[in-house]
Amino acid sequence: MRPKDENKREAILNSAMVLINTYGLAHTSMSKIAREAGVSPATIYIYFENKDHLLTSLYVEVKREMSHAILDSLDDDLEIRDAFRLMWENLYAYYLAYPDHFVFAEQFCNAPIVDSVQQEEVEGFFAPFTRLIERGQEEGVLKDVPMDLLVAFAFHPLTQLAKQHVKEGIAMDDEGLEAAFSCAWDAVSRG
């Protein structure tokens, strides 16, 4: 009995992502994923219980990687503004480096299948960010408004911009990023 081949698992996940990004969730079948990954359809079921589990795993892993890329460099000693700035740059860099991850996540999280269990798991990945905001509010640096409001302004516009830029194959330069960040900071910071 051979051990499970981690490369094969990766190949399956990656093929699924590529196909979904190219043809859409509705046009991506298990057979096509298998063919793209160079394995038998039956093999997929060795690594994943079924199609739902495969997709969910993919989503969770992508989000986990995304959170690491953004938050790992975070340091409690940083000033709020610098921390924000750092995350903002990390995030945009991640989008440019792994557009596939990002495009997939955006497509997947808007589908109603995503059950609340893993949605919570995914949100857990971003807990450090939540704590940062709380600290910012305590320090009086951030506006005293509901948390979800700050989250929405801090990151969603950037996501939207990245989505466009990925689609159109363009990227912001340092100046553009600076301008974008200052919009975001004005939105969330206390005057």
Place this chain on the structure above:
Amino acid sequence: MRPKDENKREAILNSAMVLINTYGLAHTSMSKIAREAGVSPATIYIYFENKDHLLTSLYVEVKREMSHAILDSLDDDLEIRDAFRLMWENLYAYYLAYPDHFVFAEQFCNAPIVDSVQQEEVEGFFAPFTRLIERGQEEGVLKDVPMDLLVAFAFHPLTQLAKQHVKEGIAMDDEGLEAAFSCAWDAVSRG
């Protein structure tokens, strides 16, 4: 011969939207749409060339209605800030009134099927908004940064908030809306 029954067309479009919002694009078949709409599968093809056309029509019509709801009340005599505020309120009201439209549009526009032709058509609906921003920049009220940046900050956080609120079945009160709007305005306006 019988005339085409416009109610039937509406029923089909609406059934498609409901099913897609409930079970996802990938799990919504023509037969299911037909059953939900109370017509034969074949009948759908009298009103729509194929599944793709049906979904695309739905998307375009939803976006058209959305743009009307937001922009119709717009008036060139309004000050920029008031115009922004009006649209902002219109949009949130629309989300609360037609959560289905909004949830569907978010899911659909993230799928890779959407071809660029109708994407442009849809963007055309929002041209008055683009003009408003230009006027704001000329008047020196809005930041002098690229247009897409302002668009991203002006509306995307609200969309994100609405998405959450629709999912969680909650709504912002006037105070919340006020707070949210002031974040947005700080983001785009010239201090």
Place this chain on the structure above:
Amino acid sequence: MRPKDENKREAILNSAMVLINTYGLAHTSMSKIAREAGVSPATIYIYFENKDHLLTSLYVEVKREMSHAILDSLDDDLEIRDAFRLMWENLYAYYLAYPDHFVFAEQFCNAPIVDSVQQEEVEGFFAPFTRLIERGQEEGVLKDVPMDLLVAFAFHPLTQLAKQHVKEGIAMDDEGLEAAFSCAWDAVSRG
């Protein structure tokens, strides 16, 4: 109440023939026939009870015309050989003039649907030919072998040749026809 429009009936029959010859029986639907004929699908059912009747009528009419073209010029005073020769030429001329009729008939008569009733009706059209053969045998000009044998040799090779020539877009000249006829005559005539 308008009278039935004979042109419409003809248009339907002709459209059916063209489509069947082009795409085959299996790919020719009532809707397509209607579209090609410039009428509504429902209109076809005014002129023909159903698809089967339409096709059968077409076949019978084609065969009737074919028999007229071949046999009308026949004259009991002609010598057997001359009568044969005449029919042979009429038949080949008919193939060249109405390849559609001929291609359709060949396709249709090989399908198992053709029921024996109209097969007999069709065979009746060619009764004069049968009588000619009988006369030939009585006069001792034709071989004293079963009738169906003589029929097979008298006409089937020509049909086969015509089929090829229609497909390949070529035609026999007088010399070729002469050669072909002499083969046929040698086959059926008594030394």
Place this chain on the structure above:
Amino acid sequence: MRPKDENKREAILNSAMVLINTYGLAHTSMSKIAREAGVSPATIYIYFENKDHLLTSLYVEVKREMSHAILDSLDDDLEIRDAFRLMWENLYAYYLAYPDHFVFAEQFCNAPIVDSVQQEEVEGFFAPFTRLIERGQEEGVLKDVPMDLLVAFAFHPLTQLAKQHVKEGIAMDDEGLEAAFSCAWDAVSRG
């Protein structure tokens, strides 16, 4: 994994042939073929790319078997007339033994779907027959007329007779065959 089951392939081909001969090309669906063959509709697509390929394969294989039955016993040392006679008998025996093959081939080759590529492949199977005719012409035994003429007279009447006899459930005895052959030989031989 299971190896491909050659019996299954045969069963599918045979079921297709039986159904087509019974109900016609137009009324033979993949589901019916599957049911008749005792397999799932999906299984057919393991053995054949699509319906067209299935039917074409069936036609080509039938024609290949037919050519073997007729030509395998051929020997270059035989005199032309004896060779002709042998083939003639082989062919009629084949019709009686495998009326299905023969009925199917006749129906299929008259449908317009048959593309020229496989038509050429099929014609290749009968090359030895073509060579026999050429030899006969060189030896001065056969008439000096175009090849296709001789082919038409040598075999087509027999095909026609066999078709009738299969339909009517009768068969020629030795005497009938003798008479038929002598008609054919008179048609093609040089006095």
Place this chain on the structure above:
DNA sequence: GATGAATGAGCGTTCATTCAT
């Protein structure tokens, strides 16, 4: 008489999944 709308049944094909090796 003539029509386009309407339909349930069926089309050719692919699906997610399991079987047998």
Place this chain on the structure above:
DNA sequence: AATGAATGAACGCTCATTCAT
């Protein structure tokens, strides 16, 4: 562990036919 064969159910769509005007 890994496979290609195998499947019943479902897919998107079209069929022959009838309905309502």
